[in-house]
Amino acid sequence: MRLLVLNPNTTASMTEKIAAAARRAASPGTEIVAANPARGPASIEGFYDEAMSLSGLLQVIRETPDVDAVVIACFDDTGLDAARCLTDIPVVGIGEAAYHMASLISNRFSVVTTLARSVPALEHNLHRYGLWSRCGRVRSSEVAVLELEEPGSNASARIGREIARAIADDRAEAIVLGCAGMTDLTERLAAEHGVPVLDGVSCAVTLCEAMVRLKLRTSRLGGYAPVPQHKLAPA
Amino acid sequence: MRLLVLNPNTTASMTEKIAAAARRAASPGTEIVAANPARGPASIEGFYDEAMSLSGLLQVIRETPDVDAVVIACFDDTGLDAARCLTDIPVVGIGEAAYHMASLISNRFSVVTTLARSVPALEHNLHRYGLWSRCGRVRSSEVAVLELEEPGSNASARIGREIARAIADDRAEAIVLGCAGMTDLTERLAAEHGVPVLDGVSCAVTLCEAMVRLKLRTSRLGGYAPVPQHKLAPA
Amino acid sequence: MRLLVLNPNTTASMTEKIAAAARRAASPGTEIVAANPARGPASIEGFYDEAMSLSGLLQVIRETPDVDAVVIACFDDTGLDAARCLTDIPVVGIGEAAYHMASLISNRFSVVTTLARSVPALEHNLHRYGLWSRCGRVRSSEVAVLELEEPGSNASARIGREIARAIADDRAEAIVLGCAGMTDLTERLAAEHGVPVLDGVSCAVTLCEAMVRLKLRTSRLGGYAPVPQHKLAPA
Amino acid sequence: MRLLVLNPNTTASMTEKIAAAARRAASPGTEIVAANPARGPASIEGFYDEAMSLSGLLQVIRETPDVDAVVIACFDDTGLDAARCLTDIPVVGIGEAAYHMASLISNRFSVVTTLARSVPALEHNLHRYGLWSRCGRVRSSEVAVLELEEPGSNASARIGREIARAIADDRAEAIVLGCAGMTDLTERLAAEHGVPVLDGVSCAVTLCEAMVRLKLRTSRLGGYAPVPQHKLAPA
Amino acid sequence: MRLLVLNPNTTASMTEKIAAAARRAASPGTEIVAANPARGPASIEGFYDEAMSLSGLLQVIRETPDVDAVVIACFDDTGLDAARCLTDIPVVGIGEAAYHMASLISNRFSVVTTLARSVPALEHNLHRYGLWSRCGRVRSSEVAVLELEEPGSNASARIGREIARAIADDRAEAIVLGCAGMTDLTERLAAEHGVPVLDGVSCAVTLCEAMVRLKLRTSRLGGYAPVPQHKLAPA
Amino acid sequence: MRLLVLNPNTTASMTEKIAAAARRAASPGTEIVAANPARGPASIEGFYDEAMSLSGLLQVIRETPDVDAVVIACFDDTGLDAARCLTDIPVVGIGEAAYHMASLISNRFSVVTTLARSVPALEHNLHRYGLWSRCGRVRSSEVAVLELEEPGSNASARIGREIARAIADDRAEAIVLGCAGMTDLTERLAAEHGVPVLDGVSCAVTLCEAMVRLKLRTSRLGGYAPVPQHKLAPA
Known part of the structure; x- marks a missing residue:
């Protein structure tokens, strides 16, 4: 099982620390793919940072296709709802x-x-x-x-x-x-x-493992209906 | 008084229609500055579109300094909280x-x-x-x-x-x-x-007029504390 | 536009002060008609005073027909619901x-x-x-x-x-x-x-102005259905 | 024990019917004193009627001193809070x-x-x-x-x-x-x-009996603090 | 009228004290039948004690048929819902x-x-x-x-x-x-x-008296539907 | 890791079915210990059955010490709070x-x-x-x-x-x-x-696995404080 652990800010040292925590929490067969957006705020502190990180964060998800679930590793659960419209694999925020x-x-x-x-x-x-x-x-x-x-x-x-x-x-x-x-x-x-x-990081990693094992997928009805194809073109 | 009426999607005909509605609602002395982001989704339908419009939307606000208030003209009040961290002039969502x-x-x-x-x-x-x-x-x-x-x-x-x-x-x-x-x-x-x-458009326009008249400004305490200067550099 | 600013207590000096605040908040074309009931409590402090002011307060509204909206200038929004059954012009409490x-x-x-x-x-x-x-x-x-x-x-x-x-x-x-x-x-x-x-006084005055401009009227369905004519005879 | 059962509207036949129901519900030793205001609406249907009945209703309570509890016999619990500021005997609404x-x-x-x-x-x-x-x-x-x-x-x-x-x-x-x-x-x-x-009538009568037996009295702290003497003069 | 006042713990001295309080609160014609389970915790302090007292508590109710209402005399309202499925006479918790x-x-x-x-x-x-x-x-x-x-x-x-x-x-x-x-x-x-x-003891006693007088019975629809006969056999 | 999957009713065929579902959901290294109380209701349908199953259910937990977590396999989460006072290993209800x-x-x-x-x-x-x-x-x-x-x-x-x-x-x-x-x-x-x-069964099994992996334990502060030793003697 491969989990994308996505730090929404661009501070690589923090991505490292989060990845290490995720690996400590993960089961033996789980591979942790840690990433952060290429551009955006260096830390997420409040509403503005959250908004400015979204485009980069969603790009990482779009461009990391071969994973079984996504952990969003910022406590305000940055972009959680948007990510769930992009894919039906489990997406879990650490908050x-x-x-x-x-x-x-x-x-x-x-x-x-x-x-x-x-x-x-x-x-x-x-x-x-x-x-x-x-x-x-x-x-x-x-x-x-x-x-x-x-x-x-x-x-x-x-x-x-x-x-x-x-x-x-x-x-x-x-x-x-x-x-x-x-x-x-x-x-x-x-x-x-x-x-x-x-x-939250270890909680989210193990929840994702549980959901993948159960084959739980995000609902496609209502608010998480899939984004139409023509809207997925790069911005 | 100048109000920025900001359509978060990129469909210019809709920006026109919204601007016309805003002008019908506005008082005689109020100038309506209508705008939409240069890039982003053509319509906001759900969480993903909302997320993908934010960076463009906030850029418009940053680059339109001489206004007295901002109307965010999409019903999910796209980027409302983030905008309030950018400026203390009134920002009102049409929702x-x-x-x-x-x-x-x-x-x-x-x-x-x-x-x-x-x-x-x-x-x-x-x-x-x-x-x-x-x-x-x-x-x-x-x-x-x-x-x-x-x-x-x-x-x-x-x-x-x-x-x-x-x-x-x-x-x-x-x-x-x-x-x-x-x-x-x-x-x-x-x-x-x-x-x-x-x-919502006409409700928001008249609410902004009221708030400007009352000199009401967004609180700088807590969640809408101003974004630090170094985070305002272009993404 | 004429706004009735109605102080529910009978203290004329307070009515004056409220009227002055309302005039400071109002737009140039807005005329403020300040009033208070002829009888009732001199101050509204709690449930009993509120109840005892209602009959006088509603009489003022019934007898001041040529106004475009009503501000109820006591913070417990005295008689707000009852006033909305009397007329469909906007009635706004300062609370x-x-x-x-x-x-x-x-x-x-x-x-x-x-x-x-x-x-x-x-x-x-x-x-x-x-x-x-x-x-x-x-x-x-x-x-x-x-x-x-x-x-x-x-x-x-x-x-x-x-x-x-x-x-x-x-x-x-x-x-x-x-x-x-x-x-x-x-x-x-x-x-x-x-x-x-x-x-609250200035907030209510500008909200009333906004509502009058938008031609918003109190709903006649449900709880604010108009009082039947035979019930409007003087008590 | 004497209970004042107070019909807030002025329809005497309804007061009779309510009194009969109250007597059926009451314990042997309980005397039901039924009353209605001398003036006010003939029926309470909505917010306006409720407001217009209050002054008469509170007058009945003020002028019926020798009772142990009060039932307010209209389903919107007309004037309940105001009545509790007038006296510390139990006041119960039928709603x-x-x-x-x-x-x-x-x-x-x-x-x-x-x-x-x-x-x-x-x-x-x-x-x-x-x-x-x-x-x-x-x-x-x-x-x-x-x-x-x-x-x-x-x-x-x-x-x-x-x-x-x-x-x-x-x-x-x-x-x-x-x-x-x-x-x-x-x-x-x-x-x-x-x-x-x-x-509600029989529920309120038996609740009042229970409260009188328990010597429960309305709190004098906070919202039901007693009305100051100078405010009790007739309106 | 006979009320079962049921102390869910097994401490007889406390049952006595509760019975005395219930008798002080009761009307002249009301007989208080005080009881406690034969087995179970000596005091109810938290979730575990509550659970361990239920079987004994429900047995007392099943075996005390000739009463008009039941008071459950522990503040967490031990077994209240279960008791209401056993009988349609009023069951009131002191909480x-x-x-x-x-x-x-x-x-x-x-x-x-x-x-x-x-x-x-x-x-x-x-x-x-x-x-x-x-x-x-x-x-x-x-x-x-x-x-x-x-x-x-x-x-x-x-x-x-x-x-x-x-x-x-x-x-x-x-x-x-x-x-x-x-x-x-x-x-x-x-x-x-x-x-x-x-x-709570005196409140519950007088509430039960009121409910018995009003012939109010627990609903048999939905959650308090009667327990099927075959499930009432002794455990 | 050993999980106790506890069917609160006494129907062995249902315990079997639940155990099979639990085993399908569990990770390779997880052993499922399925059990049901020796006495109590054959099905849990409503408040009374729930109450009558608790003593047997808690006995099973007390007498099955060598497990790492407990799943309570009835949808009303029978005895969940009581079980958490008995032990600090994770206890999860399927509801x-x-x-x-x-x-x-x-x-x-x-x-x-x-x-x-x-x-x-x-x-x-x-x-x-x-x-x-x-x-x-x-x-x-x-x-x-x-x-x-x-x-x-x-x-x-x-x-x-x-x-x-x-x-x-x-x-x-x-x-x-x-x-x-x-x-x-x-x-x-x-x-x-x-x-x-x-x-719920498979959700609870995987949640327990996650919690055991994270070494999460039920809090000992407040409502889930451990039951005092003298109260754990058999009823």
């Missing part, structure tokens, strides 16, 4: 993957993400996925995406502070780390805080 | 404009749009705007966007059939026409069915 | 006007009103308008309505304190001032707190 | 009473009321009471309130038709009759349709 | 009873229960009853159920602390005590905090 | 598994289950899982659970009729088969109706 998985091990979860500017996009998604009532709060740690790539930043401490608040104030029973770049902090934070901590 | 206005003259409204594939995007928007409980149903007439441009189609009859059902089955007290291309059918359908029928 | 406008410039707004006793009525309205999910919190400043009329009160400071909390705790991106008597504090508070602050 | 009771014997109930114009007011109430999700649909029989007073009308058949639809289409497990004037049809319709049918 | 009653005397109530582990079960119930929007917060006092039976514990002080927070932070207008074992603290806490405090 | 998976391939799904009496339990679950807004309707085919075991019944045709209605009337984009006994109809119905059809 939705983590929310659904967290719903299976807790009564309520909270999300700790990067900047305040990214929070409303995650809240919109939770509303439309229907899982808003399962979420205590979407919290920002004020750690920027690319700061997570810098050794020596105190990112972990700042994220941990929000986890502690989520447990005390939101009565969160599980924590979702709301950025693909936080993936390597997962285990340490779980141990420190005594709470399940979910990383 | 949200019509929903808010319909909420002021009815207890419940229904939407009649083009194709079934476009319905979920409108439903997502209604959820996140909070107005889902005000909407009876989003109905599709199965009239394609560009069919609305063809003289002699029976578009009006097919849309009328859904209006009749909305009144009888959804107990809709007002009807929102869910496509910028339906703007010139508004008055006839209202007269035929004895119900207020709202056209 | 709903501010909530809809705030929804166009922010992901989430909070309301700062007068007394705790007034809060549940506003919360009821937000629920039924559907905009509850857009509102962070309805906060009371414990400044009474008529205290706002007194020079030298520290009303502005107390309201400002709640604005600061709304930004920090509710993550509000915009603030709605929840009382017609707060209209002249709007600009100062916006400047002090660096956040859009909305005044 | 809410029937909805709460129906929630104790069914997973979902539907309401069958009089005219379409009355439906949105009931829907607003269900939203704010929180019981909207328990209600399948609010249906109108198009039987006017005063038609229920006429012998020989086919009201029962028309109401029965909506009950049958509610069971089949809404999957209602119980039916709430949405008008005080339908009280004497309850038993017959229940027998005919094999479904529990609830009459 | 739902208190929530419905609190909705009649306040705009918003908060719940103060025992342990954090019990909170999600109550939250689930509030969601499905529809009354979630009426509840400010479900708070835990960290007083265990059986600790309430011990003289000299400072249970009352710890519960009182949460009541104070509910009034200040949740803006609760009424308090529901979320455990049958708290029934004898009701009056004192109400007096201390100046807020209505509801005890 | 929730199918709903979450359907949310990843469609904008809206409908459920087709057995009898009308089973519908409200599924609706309650959808509400509390948060996925109610993703579900078009829960439909009953009026095929009883054990009828599915009989060769020659026209179960498939009756279920198919509801699928057709779900696509046309609910605008469902995917179908969830709401009974473990329908598992072998999945592929045929999907092919016949051109829509993804989800079987």
Whole structure:
């Protein structure tokens, strides 16, 4: 099985880190094809970056035909709906993957993400996925995406502070780390805080494996009806 | 006052029609600057078209600086959130404009749009705007966007059939026409069915005029925080 | 165009202040007809005052026939539904006007009103308008309505304190001032707190202008069906 | 124990019918004091009638001091919130009473009321009471309130038709009759349709008895804080 | 009238206390039959205890045929739905009873229960009853159920602390005590905090009396259809 | 990896069928341990059967210690919350598994289950899982659970009729088969109706595999805190 793990931003070091996390999570027979768009924003922080990454992101999907499923590895599930109109193989966003998985091990979860500017996009998604009532709060740690790539930043401490608040104030029973770049902090934070901590990349990889095994395909009725051929010509 | 009325698709005849509707709705002192992206889909029908139009749409906004407000003239409010991060002048989508206005003259409204594939995007928007409980149903007439441009189609009859059902089955007290291309059918359908029928283009134009007069600006806190300068370089 | 701006309480000085705010917001060709009931409560603070003002308020509407739209200038949108059964010209409450406008410039707004006793009525309205999910919190400043009329009160400071909390705790991106008597504090508070602050009176005036221009009329189907003639005789 | 059963309209024959129903439901030691306002609409059908009945309705409560609880015997729960600010004895509307009771014997109930114009007011109430999700649909029989007073009308058949639809289409497990004037049809319709049918008058009377026995009083905190003395002077 | 008041746990001293509270609340003609299962958990604290008590609880109902209604005297409304399939006499849980009653005397109530582990079960119930929007917060006092039976514990002080927070932070207008074992603290806490405090046992007893008087029976349509005879054989 | 697939009813032929479906879905290295309680109802149809199966079901979990995860193979997710308090290995219900998976391939799904009496339990679950807004309707085919075991019944045709209605009337984009006994109809119905059809058993098996691989464990905070040792003694 081949999974395309698609980092919507253009920062290759982050693509590497995500690919490594995906490979750790994947089953033995699964090949991870990691990619990022050739052009677009270097980090996705808020609505504008998300919009500007879409054309490059969809191009990667169109040009990577021999895969069995696609993971969209940004926490706002960038371009998820559009990608599902392009192909009927499973397409899973790391945000939705983590929310659904967290719903299976807790009564309520909270999300700790990067900047305040990214929070409303995650809240919109939770509303439309229907899982808003399962979420205590979407919290920002004020750690920027690319700061997570810098050794020596105190990112972990700042994220941990929000986890502690989520447990005390939101009565969160599980924590979702709301950025693909936080993936390597997962285990340490779980141990420190005594709470399940979910990383969206690994959640999405294993969900895709499950869906491929079950031969589940995106519906072709309604909102994900296939894009007409004449609209698929390169922009 | 200058308003940019931005048709997110590249069909110039539709831009013309929208511009004419906008001018009919505008106050005497308001200048309508109509535009569409240079590249992108010829019609916006569903999630993929929406995604593929964004880069062109945002470019038009960046390159049209001397306006007082922006109307996004596609019913799925294409790129609305991203545009609000680009500038703090009012940006109003024709979908949200019509929903808010319909909420002021009815207890419940229904939407009649083009194709079934476009319905979920409108439903997502209604959820996140909070107005889902005000909407009876989003109905599709199965009239394609560009069919609305063809003289002699029976578009009006097919849309009328859904209006009749909305009144009888959804107990809709007002009807929102869910496509910028339906703007010139508004008055006839209202007269035929004895119900207020709202056209998003004119609703958005007058809302923008109101907001400019009130000096209302998009918030710079949270989700609409301004895009950092280095991210505004051309893609 | 003539707009009836109707203060539901009987305090003439407040009617004056509201009229002045309405005139500042109105377009050149718009005439503001300000009025208040001859009898009823001197301030509307909670459910009982609201109920006791209705008969006088509806009498003013019945006896002021030559207007193009009506603004109900109390934040609980006193008698809004009843007024819409009396006439099909637009009737807009300053509460709903501010909530809809705030929804166009922010992901989430909070309301700062007068007394705790007034809060549940506003919360009821937000629920039924559907905009509850857009509102962070309805906060009371414990400044009474008529205290706002007194020079030298520290009303502005107390309201400002709640604005600061709304930004920090509710993550509000915009603030709605929840009382017609707060209209002249709007600009100062916006400047002090660096956040859009909305005044319902000016929002409602410009919305009415927009609706009149669009020839939008209240639906006659369902809940706003016209009152039968024999029920319009004076009580 | 003395209960004031207050018909908000001025039709004495309907007050009689309601009083008889209340007496049938009441416990031996309970005295029913039936009343209606001296002035106001002869029937409450929609928002305008509701507003015009309030001043008379509240006057009756103010002038009937020696009672232990108040039943508001109109299905839109006319003036309920205002009445609770006037006194801390229990005040129960027949609409809410029937909805709460129906929630104790069914997973979902539907309401069958009089005219379409009355439906949105009931829907607003269900939203704010929180019981909207328990209600399948609010249906109108198009039987006017005063038609229920006429012998020989086919009201029962028309109401029965909506009950049958509610069971089949809404999957209602119980039916709430949405008008005080339908009280004497309850038993017959229940027998005919094999479904529990609830009459709000008897539900409210027994709820008031329960609350008086429990010494439950309306909260004085927040929205039902007592009206200040100077506002209680006659209008 | 005979009411079965059924304590789902096996602690006889608690059954006694509940029976005494039920007798204080009951009308003169009402006989209270108190019972608890012969086997099962000694206290119900969370989902597992609830599940393990069901078989014994339903056996008591099956073997106590000559009663007119059943009160389930545990705050998570243990086995409520199952019991309603066994018999069509009214079955009322003390949780739902208190929530419905609190909705009649306040705009918003908060719940103060025992342990954090019990909170999600109550939250689930509030969601499905529809009354979630009426509840400010479900708070835990960290007083265990059986600790309430011990003289000299400072249970009352710890519960009182949460009541104070509910009034200040949740803006609760009424308090529901979320455990049958708290029934004898009701009056004192109400007096201390100046807020209505509801005890579910007495609420449920009087609701059952009301329903019996009204001859209301659980619906036999849909989810509460009677259990087929062959499934009623002893397990 | 060993998965306990637990059929909550006592019908061994159904346990066999479920085990076969689980084995088809499982990865090569996964061992399926199928079981059913020794006592309890022969089919789970509604609230009473669910309650009566819990004690036996939890006993099986307590007495099957060497497994890595548990699938509860009844569509009402019988005893799910209680089981999560017993152990921190993943416990997944086939209902929730199918709903979450359907949310990843469609904008809206409908459920087709057995009898009308089973519908409200599924609706309650959808509400509390948060996925109610993703579900078009829960439909009953009026095929009883054990009828599915009989060769020659026209179960498939009756279920198919509801699928057709779900696509046309609910605008469902995917179908969830709401009974473990329908598992072998999945592929045929999907092919016949051109829509993804989800079987909860295979969804739950692959979700458990994913969770075991990710070392996700049920949270020990809040509602799923471990049952105290003294409460685990046999009933």
